[in-house]
Amino acid sequence: MTEPEQTPEPQAPAEPPAKAVPRTAEVAAYLAARMCHDFISPASAIVSGLDLLEDPSAQDMREDAMSLIGASARKLADLLSFTRVAFGASATAETFDARELAKLAQGVFAHMRAELDWQVEPASLNKAAARAILNLAQMAGAALPTGGVAKIRAVEEGAFVVIAVEATGPRARLRAEVLDGLRGEAMGEGLHGHWVQAYYVHLFMTDAGGRIFADVGEEKVTFAASIPA
Template identity: 50%
Template sequence: MTDAMNDNVLPDGQALATLVAGKLCHDFISPAGAISSGLDLLKDPSAQDMRDDAMGLIEASAKKMVALVSFARVAFGASTSAERFSGVELGELVAGLTDGGRATLDWQAGEGSYSKPQARAMVNLAYLTMAALPSGGAATVAARKDGDALVIEGVADGPRARLKAEAVAGLAGRPLEEGLPGQWIQPYWLWLTANDAGGSLDVQVDEGRVALVARMPN
């Protein structure tokens, strides 16, 4: 457990930045390492018979890295100068990051446009909905207006749909008592995004089903 999580207190300022940076480094290191390995193979005179495999590894890893960076700019950063994002654009960000996984994504939030806080909540909620299906299943993400609120709902249906204890704590805005900070920070970031915007986050876990619902000011 990192110093940022000592004494079971919620991180703030530099401690929060440390945890987010740690997660991003963890996410980026795998495709970055694979690209490096592929380049090493290309330069190795004794491995020229593996050139096609090396190029395939580099191409797939570069695609994964671009997807990770594009997602992170919206999920954790300020992204571009754009103040609003289309639902189609956000769906492409999530699909680019989760393609190839065991779960399928049904994106029902393609209509309309969303503010930065709404977009940040939506992509994080969608990612965590997919992550609740480690053994496969169907994830549905939808958005609808409810009076002065935007309701974003992610539903994960699958035989082993679940949330880790770290994720449950983070989604409730609680400090991490034990476990891995890397598994806690993104759920906590989602809760923080909704809370700081004046919204709320509800979680329901049943056998074979996980539902995440964020209400954001519209």
């Protein structure tokens, strides 16, 4: 009598191999691409305004062209000033006046739909804390595509600066690639420009001995960070 054939046990699907985190050179390239993306829009608008001024058939639009050039130049200058501290080395400064950081953040929010509520208690912040608070503020504004309020708070607790950022408003959201970057993970699907900013924050926070956390709720995105003072 032949034995019945045994049914093979079902096998669990294999886990896809984890994506490798990009190397330093790739991260630098993604950061450069991110900054170029931010700058190209106002720069192109300035060129468009200049083209209108030079067009003999469009002299009736001269006032509109000057308004476009002025608004775009201010946006470009605000973004450049912000980026120099938020992403750049700023090697000449190890500490930053909180009032100057507030101006940089306000300059960026002037071109966003969200409003900024700046409640930073320390008079000055070290380089890592300054970078963290600016990047988290910008990310909070980006999490409010239809408007809302981004509340930025920072206090000194012992040997640490504690940062709490709340983005509250309708349709508040945080892209999956931002969460991946903050956790120090490689990006899955999504846009490198959003991922690389979050991953950059993870890198310099880790290097400075800090920690960062993000949470997404109903109409609210929350960031929390602590970093040595």
